[in-house]
Amino acid sequence: MALRFIDSVGHYGATLLSQQRKWTIISAGYSGSGGRRNAAYLTIPGGAGILKTLTHTNCYIQGAAIQATPGASVLGGRLLSLCNDRVELISVGFNADATLSLWIGGTQTGLSALAVADPTSWHYYEMWGIIGQSGGNITGTATIMVDGNNILTGSGNTTLATSGLVSQSATANQVGIIGAGALNFMDYYCCDTATTDINGITGSVNTTFVGDCAIESLFPAADITTQWGSYGGDGTHAYSCVNEPAADDDTSYVLTSHTSSSEAFTYQPITGFNGTLIGAQYLACCRKDAEGSRVFSMQAGGSNCKTNEFLAVNQYLSDYYVYYIAPLDTLFGTAWTTGVYNTTTFQVELIS
Numbered sequence: 001m002a003l004r005f006i007d008s009v010g011h012y013g014a015t016l017l018s019q020q021r022k023w024t025i026i027s028a029g030y031s032g033s034g035g036r037r038n039a040a041y042l043t044i045p046g047g048a049g050i051l052k053t054l055t056h057t058n059c060y061i062q063g064a065a066i067q068a069t070p071g072a073s074v075l076g077g078r079l080l081s082l083c084n085d086r087v088e089l090i091s092v093g094f095n096a097d098a099t100l101s102l103w104i105g106g107t108q109t110g111l112s113a114l115a116v117a118d119p120t121s122w123h124y125y126e127m128w129g130i131i132g133q134s135g136g137n138i139t140g141t142a143t144i145m146v147d148g149n150n151i152l153t154g155s156g157n158t159t160l161a162t163s164g165l166v167s168q169s170a171t172a173n174q175v176g177i178i179g180a181g182a183l184n185f186m187d188y189y190c191c192d193t194a195t196t197d198i199n200g201i202t203g204s205v206n207t208t209f210v211g212d213c214a215i216e217s218l219f220p221a222a223d224i225t226t227q228w229g230s231y232g233g234d235g236t237h238a239y240s241c242v243n244e245p246a247a248d249d250d251t252s253y254v255l256t257s258h259t260s261s262s263e264a265f266t267y268q269p270i271t272g273f274n275g276t277l278i279g280a281q282y283l284a285c286c287r288k289d290a291e292g293s294r295v296f297s298m299q300a301g302g303s304n305c306k307t308n309e310f311l312a313v314n315q316y317l318s319d320y321y322v323y324y325i326a327p328l329d330t331l332f333g334t335a336w337t338t339g340v341y342n343t344t345t346f347q348v349e350l351i352s
Contacts, residue, residue: 001055001196002194003197003198004191004198005175005188006215006327007023008040008217009040009042009187010040010217010245011219012030021323023050023176024051025176026050027048027050028185030042030043035184036122036187039186042186043069043184044177044182044183044185045180046076047180048180049078049179051178052176053174056084058130058170059192060172061128062191064079064186064187064189065186065212066122066125066183067119069181069183075095075096076093076094076181077180077183078091078103078177078178078179078180080125081175082129082175083175084172084173086174086178087160088178089104089138090127090140091103091178091179092144099112100146100151104139104154105138105156105158107156110142110155110156111152112152124146125144126146126209127142131171132170133162137158137162138162139155139157139158141153141155142154148211176188186215187214189278193208195207197327197328197329198306199306199332205278210278217245219268220268221269222266223237223239223265224264224345225262226263227256227258228255228256228263231253232248232251232252233252240252242265249321261349262350263348263349266344267344269338270338271338277341281326282326282346283323283326284296285322286315286324286348287319291319293316293352295314296350296351297315298347298348299346299347299349300328300347302345308325
C-alpha cells in the first residue's frame, strides 16, 4: 500500500491528545510552535510512547524528526519501533553516549560506530524494518538512517515465538515508538514496499526511504459544493466551520441528514515550494449524533478514497469524533504537484 500514514502535528490540541482520534496509543504533550520551521511538535516523556495500528505485514519503513529533550542528563529509550499488538519486535534508540543501538525482540543486536552529533538538536531518523522467522521464532533486520546517512544496519534472532503473537505470524501491525526516551517529535511518515497504493493504483514511488521531509497541515479555504448545513464559523462560508487548526468539535461544523448530499472544498494553496510532494493525506474529523448507522465517503478529485480505518470507500461513523485517514500517494494516478493539489476538490458525501 506504499504510503500508509503521515503526521504533521500541526492540527493538534489538548482534545486530540486526550483521545485516540488519530494515533492508536498516545502519551504526549503539545507545543504549538518552536519545532522545526518554528512549527508545532509533540513532547513525549521518558517511558511513554506513540503507536499507530495499521495492517499486519512483515515490513515497514518509517521516519520522524526527533529531538532529545534539551537538558536531559541521560540519553536512552527508543526512537522508532515496530510492534505486534504492543510487543516490541524491532526498535532503534539512544545509548547514554549518543550512539544508537538496534533491538530485535528487546535484545540489543547492533551498535553504531558513530554518535549522533548534538542529539538535543533536531535530526531526522528513519528505520527500515523487516520481520522474519526461524524455527518458529521472530527474526529481524533493520537499516537506520540519520539525516540521510546510513548509520547502522543489523539483524538478529530472538526467542520470541510467533505462536505467542496476536497474529501468530512474523508480522508487525504497529509503528511509532514504544518506550521512548524523553524526546520531541514531528514530521512523521510510514510506508511499505508495495507499489500499489491503498486505492489499488499502481506506480507508487513511496517504497523506500523518503528522507528528511516536512509534513504540513493545510485546511479548507474555499467552498465548492455546499449542500449541507453549517453551524458556527463566520456565518457565511461553510469552509470557515471546518478550517480550525485543532478540531473544535461541536463549536463549529457542517452537518446533514440527507443522503446523496455533498460538501466540497479546495484547501489552502501551496506557494513558493519547488521540491517534491511525496504524497498527501486527506483527513475528515466526523461523528454521528444519534443511534443508527451512518455511512459517508471521502473523495479527492472526484474519486472515492479508501482509508486506514476500513480499507474501503464506505466509512461508518461512530457517536464520537475520530479522524478518518486516507493516504494518497497520487491523485488516483496523477502525481502530486503544487498545481495539482491547489486545484483539487476534497469532498465528503453522506451515503446512508
